[in-house]
Amino acid sequence: MTEAVKHLGLCYMPDPSSQAISTIGGNVAENSGGVHCLKYGVTSNHVVGLEAVLPSGDVVHLGGDFVGGADREFDLTGAVIGSEGLLAIITEITVRLVPQPLTARILSLGFRSVEDASKCVGAIIGRGIVPAGLEFIDRKVIDAVSSMLGEVHSREVEAILLRELDGSKTEVDTLVAEVEAIAKANGLAETRISKTEEERAQIWQGRKLAFGAMGKIARDIYVTKRSIGGPVLADAAMDMSGLAGIDFYEPEELVIKVRAGTPVATVRDVLAEKKQHLAFEPPAYAAFFGNASANDTMGGIVACNLAGPRRILAGAPRDAVLGVEGVNGRGESFKGGGRTVKNVTGYDMPKLMTGSFGILAALTSVTLKVQPAPPREITLLVAGLGDAKAIALLADLLNVPAAPPRTLAGLMCRRRRCGWKASRSR
Numbered sequence: 001m002t003e004a005v006k007h008l009g010l011c012y013m014p015d016p017s018s019q020a021i022s023t024i025g026g027n028v029a030e031n032s033g034g035v036h037c038l039k040y041g042v043t044s045n046h047v048v049g050l051e052a053v054l055p056s057g058d059v060v061h062l063g064g065d066f067v068g069g070a071d072r073e074f075d076l077t078g079a080v081i082g083s084e085g086l087l088a089i090i091t092e093i094t095v096r097l098v099p100q101p102l103t104a105r106i107l108s109l110g111f112r113s114v115e116d117a118s119k120c121v122g123a124i125i126g127r128g129i130v131p132a133g134l135e136f137i138d139r140k141v142i143d144a145v146s147s148m149l150g151e152v153h154s155r156e157v158e159a160i161l162l163r164e165l166d167g168s169k170t171e172v173d174t175l176v177a178e179v180e181a182i183a184k185a186n187g188l189a190e191t192r193i194s195k196t197e198e199e200r201a202q203i204w205q206g207r208k209l210a211f212g213a214m215g216k217i218a219r220d221i222y223v224t225k226r227s228i229g230g231p232v233l234a235d236a237a238m239d240m241s242g243l244a245g246i247d248f249y250e251p252e253e254l255v256i257k258v259r260a261g262t263p264v265a266t267v268r269d270v271l272a273e274k275k276q277h278l279a280f281e282p283p284a285y286a287a288f289f290g291n292a293s294a295n296d297t298m299g300g301i302v303a304c305n306l307a308g309p310r311r312i313l314a315g316a317p318r319d320a321v322l323g324v325e326g327v328n329g330r331g332e333s334f335k336g337g338g339r340t341v342k343n344v345t346g347y348d349m350p351k352l353m354t355g356s357f358g359i360l361a362a363l364t365s366v367t368l369k370v371q372p373a374p375p376r377e378i379t380l381l382v383a384g385l386g387d388a389k390a391i392a393l394l395a396d397l398l399n400v401p402a403a404p405p406r407t408l409a410g411l412m413c414r415r416r417r418c419g420w421k422a423s424r425s426r
């Protein structure tokens with residue numbers, strides 16, 4: 001699939017190391033994530049819709065034909081992704097493609113200790129740089145890989161950080177210099193930096209072979225399964241406002257855990273202090289519907305999977321929720337997911353809960369991935385184009401590879417039809 005769309009300047013972002021041998025069906029069944037998952041997400045962030053056969057033999061169509069097309073439904077696509085064929089056999093998959101990055105370079109940073117390498121991860125992310133690819137390899141794995149590829153770094157290196165940076169050439173060159181400087185300040189012992197595509201592929205090869213090479217040092221690798229809570233429809237409304245507060249916020253790990261009743265504004269302010277934000281821009285609908293004093297809460301935003309106009313590029317709460325805790329209709333408390341981006345084992349409970357409108361469970365807390373906020377934003381308003389030209393412009397803007405706009409919104413109805421909405425939103 002990756003090869004088939006290359007000539008269009010597009011790519012399918014998830015790239016598990018098994019990419020050359022695995023199928024897209026297997027990737028969906030395992031919710032595979034690759035080296036680019038920190039910046040671009042795992043398989044479930046790129047699958048838009050599925051055709052699947054249920055154990056009953058029924059053929060079902062889940063999700064939609066375009067990004068966000070099924071946002072108002074239970075996220076059954078998200079639940080089936082990662083279910084390893086236990087819920088359904090997937091027969092057709094609609095994925096989202098993105099423009100290929102203009103330039104990508106990789107740094108292989110060698111450190112004398114795991115501690116130095118770990119500190120460097122926090123320091124780079126703390127500076128607001130989210131690498132396109134980010135991997136860590138310790139001495140045991142270096143030995144396993146070296147037995148297949150030959151030594152890639154000297155013996156004094158105990159840990160390697162692989163960092164890929166992508167974007168325009170100027171942007172990448174600047175970031176490479178910046179990342180190398182941060183690494184030097186954190187005990188860097190030696191560096192390899194790719195100058196060509198071949199060198200880049202060669203450096204990644206060391207990581208991509210790692211899983212296969214594990215056979216040299218471990219006989220078994222186990223994964224766990226989580227059980228599903230029982231969905232129950234409830235009659236009564238529950239006041240969640242008492243469950244407010246931030247359980248933890250770790251800016252360098254790009255993660256925050258908040259209780260469901262925490263106002264969105266509180267979270268926004270806390271993140272802004274560290275120059276971070278929720279990329280999906282929780283919309284403030286309370287004000288839009290004329291109840292400005294009401295508090296939009298994080299639990300409500302996740303339960304309704306509400307995203308702002310960045311939806312098509314920055315994703316929705318479903319793409320940012322890493323873990324949930326909740327209480328089901330039987331009064332049983334449960335948790336699903338975790339606090340890391342590449343947490344792809346087991347049924348994806350957080351996806352199923354996100355957008356379930358409180359019908360499956362009352363969420364008590366949510367753990368979310370946060371992002372560095374852009375240092376500068378400019379809003380471009382193009383007026384008077386008419387529907388056809390406006391749609392063509394939106395489509396063109398989506399294909400700007402170096403810096404695609406973070407927000408794309410069109411007011412495609414005529415003024416007399418949406419007049420009241422416009423006046424209220426002002």
Ligand SMILES: Cc1cc2nc3c(=O)[nH]c(=O)nc-3n(C[C@H](O)[C@H](O)[C@H](O)COP(=O)(O)OP(=O)(O)OC[C@H]3O[C@@H](n4cnc5c(N)ncnc54)[C@H](O)[C@@H]3O)c2cc1C
Nearest residue numbers: 016017018022023025026027029030032033085089090211
């Ligand atoms: C060398 C190596 C490197 C790897 N690196 C990574 C990595 O970097 N990141 C990562 O996340 N994973 C990695 N993996 C694991 C990876 O997720 C899987 O290997 C891959 O996604 C599975 O695809 P497959 O086509 O090989 O599926 P298979 O192994 O054939 O199947 C995997 C499971 O999915 C089910 N399944 C397959 N197709 C369907 C379908 N159409 N409908 C329903 N169920 C289906 C199967 O029944 C089985 O339970 C790696 C594996 C290997 C061997």
